[in-house]
Amino acid sequence: MKDSIIRGVKFIGLGFLEPLIRLICKEDPKKNTKEIFRKIIAPIASIFIFVGLWQLGSTALYNTEANYKIEATLKSQGEAEAQKIKECMESGEPNCQPNTLPSPAQVYAAYQTLLKDHRVIAADKKAFKEKTFEMNKKRVAQGKKAITYTGRPSFVDQIKTSLKTVFAGFFLALFIAVPIGIIIGLSKTLRGSINWIIQIFKPVSPVVWLLLVFMIVKTLTKNSDSDSSFIISFISVGLCSMWATLVNTAMGVASVNTDYLNVAMVLRLRPMQKIFKVILPASLPLIFTGLRITLSVAWMVLIAIELLAQSPGLGSFVWEEFQNGAMDSNSKIIVAMFVIGMIGFALDRIMLFIQNLISFEKETI
Amino acid sequence: MAILELKNIYKTYNPTKEYKGEILEDINLTIEEGEFVAIVGFSGSGKTTLVNLINGLLKPTEGEVLFKGKPVEGTSHERGVIFQNYSLLPWLTVYQNIDMAIQEAFPKSSKQEKDVRVKEQIEMVGLTHATNKRPKELSGGMRQRVSVARALGMNPEMIIMDEPLGALDALTRGNLQDEILKIWELNKRTALLITNDVDEALYMADRIIPLKPGPKASLGPEFKVNISRPRNKTELNDNADYKKTRNQIIEYLMDLGEKQAAESTTEYELPDIQPKDFRWDSK
Known part of the structure; x- marks a missing residue:
């Protein structure tokens, strides 16, 4: 039973779960705990470290870009405009955000937007299909081409x-x-x-x-x-x-x-x-x-x-x-x-x- | 009538340059029908080359190999070969491995006849329980049995065995020797056994011919084994004839080895290597 499960997860490429299964079956806890740390915990920790470094990097880039933008405005348009832009940035207004490496949170938000966008388009498509279903039938019967969805x-x-x-x-x-x-x-x-x-x-x-x-x-x-x-x-x-x-x-x-x-x-x-x-x-x-x-x-x-x-x-x-x-x-x-x-x-x-x-x-x- | 004749065989892998790659020289051998002949030699003396000349995988540079009076040109179903490393196809099951040989050897038989034949062969070597297993799941001895069944399945007139038991442990070896002898005695095919084990040769063969070590290996004088069959391993040890022949052959081979060592003037420089901690990284 245990061995066949292990063989199964290995077969589908999830071999790293092996020590976890073995530990659940109470087999050699010392060795398997070590294995779990090596094969599961350490990789997950590395993901967090990666995201953390990304966050740090994007913050640094954001600050550089923002400072540059403010200084540039200060030089060309004077102090009042610079102050305006600074306030605009701090208020979180999308139009005056500096264009640089996005932070993990922004990327996650974009992911959500894309998913929402997909749902909207999919619903739109479905509605279009239902609407044109009868018409397309007629058109095909008449030997014309069916109307297809041409949206984005x-x-x-x-x-x-x-x-x-x-x-x-x-x-x-x-x-x-x-x-x-x-x-x-x-x-x-x-x-x-x-x-x-x-x-x-x-x-x-x-x-x-x-x-x-x-x-x-x-x-x-x-x-x-x-x-x-x-x-x-x-x-x-x-x-x-x-x-x-x-x-x-x-x-x-x-x-x-x-x-x-x-x-x-x-x-x-x-x-x-x-x-x-x-x-x-x-x-x-x-x-x-x-x-x-x-x-x-x-x-x-x-x-x-x-x-x-x-x-x-x-x-x-x-x-x-x-x-x-x-x-x-x-x-x-x-x-x-x-x-x-x-x-x-x-x-x-x-x-x-x-x-x-x-x-x-x-x-x- | 002689079933196999080797006449003045000379074989080199490099015919253009002199004294390079010369394996065999001046090989003359006649094997009668129904005979069991063993060729004994040191490793590296050209035994496998000799076997490949006989089964048709190689051609002699000079000289002739005659099988039933006709020169050997390529391989033939009349000569079954049992290889040292079994040479089973790892992606086929025991049944399929043997079936492949039988399909080729009996193209005209019906499907059922072939099926029966394959099953007979598997039964003969006692592997019915492993019919649908792949070579990887079998032990060395079982694999060699499959190889024996495959060679015999083609119903050859002569079996050529190239160190068939060389890679097996002593106990399995003894068992398989008995099995091969039993099968051989069943229908008295001609058999040629190549081996580096004098005891094995003495136990199985009618005639033993030493192969002098290469380069330019040639055959030594033959030794007859006049021990009645079926032979019994434990009794053999007390048999005076057996002891005498065994001593003669071993003495002859040892002499050859010493001569070879005395002639050799090359000194090999061994590299200065220390063993390293060696461990497979488990995946």
Whole structure:
């Protein structure tokens, strides 16, 4: 019972709960208390320290910025104006707050605002759908296009769009890189001949990939009304992130244990049997390592690409907030930063989970 | 009729440069059908290379390997191989590991026939309870049994064993020796055992041939084992024939070893390394 619970939490990546479970089961209290301190209390303490340092830093920056603003006004417009601005700041009036790093409390407030905003937009959307439901039915029956909601997307909608793009890009990378990786892993000649492409294109920045994809997709989608910004961003994401999988797959296939290959030879497996029964399973751990890197690179690159391609998503959210310059824009950017980080972490955990599920080695990091 | 013949085998891994990578030289060996031959040698003397030449994984640089009078070209289902490190595929269960061999060896049999055959093999090595386990869940001895079942499942005419029991503890070793002998006696296949254990060779084989240590290893004079089967381990110790042959072989091998040591002039400088506190960081 206890062991199966521990195995379960370890399996879903919550291994740090292990000592707590053991302590509850009254097992080796001294060692497990120490473990709890090490694995649970110390990390939580570090979160508090982090927030504290952030608070200190933002206060210091706020003061610097405020003093500068007052002094500047003093020089250009005289004492009366400076006093006015000082009072305005102290009263908490949003319009005259200095523009600098927001404090944790401000960021939390911005988070609440974003959630509220999402609820409003979601309700709006629902109402719109109900309103146009009957009409759309008629329009479709008449062969016309249904009316869709074109209002501003909420923060949560942006997250969904980003996830959609990153998964589209990830699967594109998977379907390109894994087969090619297997083929070039099997043949030394091909590996040698394709190597230069990999070496040259691997370090190319996402920005350049985006421009390249833009050149091609723009022409290809000229006569269709499909969503080209989505296509451009997911193809760029796929192309940027596929290299890790390609290299890892090729390496995994090329470096299969000779014992396994000898077995395949001695049993006289046919080529296809050899690939699917010996080589692929043997290189699966490395392929998955590649896929994990690919997914995290895809997520990282996605934000930059959305920012540049002006396709909807978290990246454009950040960019719009930066351009917007409203009083809580900075806080919203920080909220987006945490959301991006946590989603990236969650994606990595999901990949690890799948990897553990199918790997024969069972203990991968 | 000789089932396997090695004629003037010379093997080097580096044919362009002289005196480098020369493993075997002047190997001549004939194995008759139904015979159990053991080749005994020091580690690093080229035993595995010799095995790979016979099973077809390697080709001799010079000379010929003849199996049933025909030169060996690549591997064949007629020669089953049992590897030293078991070489089971870790992602397949016991059943699947054996099934893979049988699928390839009997492509024309029906599904049921194959299934029956796989189960027979598993039963033969006494692993029915572990049919659906993966190699990682098995002990070393059990793994080697799977490997034996896989090799025999293809119904080979000759079994080639490359130090099959080298990695096992003494007790498991003894058990598996008996099991292999039992299976061998059941249908008298030809068997070639490569080992570094003289006692094992004496217990199992009809004929023992020492392999002189490499580089340029060649075969020494053969020693016949004239002990009737089935042999009994405890009785063997009192058998005069056994003692005599054992002493002869060991003396021969020791002499070779001493000669080798006397010939060697290379001095190896050992690095000055102190052991460090070594501990795995548990994850």
